[in-house]
Amino acid sequence: MKMAGNLKKLESEILRLQERNARVESDKAWETSSFRKTTIALFTYVFAAITFFLINTPNPMLNAFVPTLAYLLSTISFPHLRNLWASRFRK
Numbered sequence: 861m862k863m864a865g866n867l868k869k870l871e872s873e874i875l876r877l878q879e880r881n882a883r884v885e886s887d888k889a890w891e892t893s894s895f896r897k898t899t900i901a902l903f904t905y906v907f908a909a910i911t912f913f914l915i916n917t918p919n920p921m922l923n924a925f926v927p928t929l930a931y932l933l934s935t936i937s938f939p940h941l942r943n944l945w946a947s948r949f950r951k
Contacts, residue, residue, distance in 0.1 A: 900931060901931055904927055904928045904931050905924050905925070905927075906925045907921070908928065909921050909923075912924055929939055
């Protein structure tokens, strides 16, 4: 009888871990998705252009590309930097 209870408990724990893993995989997929990066870049551009327009910066539409490109470059370089950091951290 006790063994059946232990098996049920283990099955429950395995199911809980599988559900957690599915959530983590979904979150990771969202974090690395092109859709997310494109959306953030678009919002960055629009917000920067509006801000530059409001503070009377010359060529606000052109200047808004600077923070947008900085964001896009960070999405390219940060994963590599993270991996480098992680490999040194593990040592």
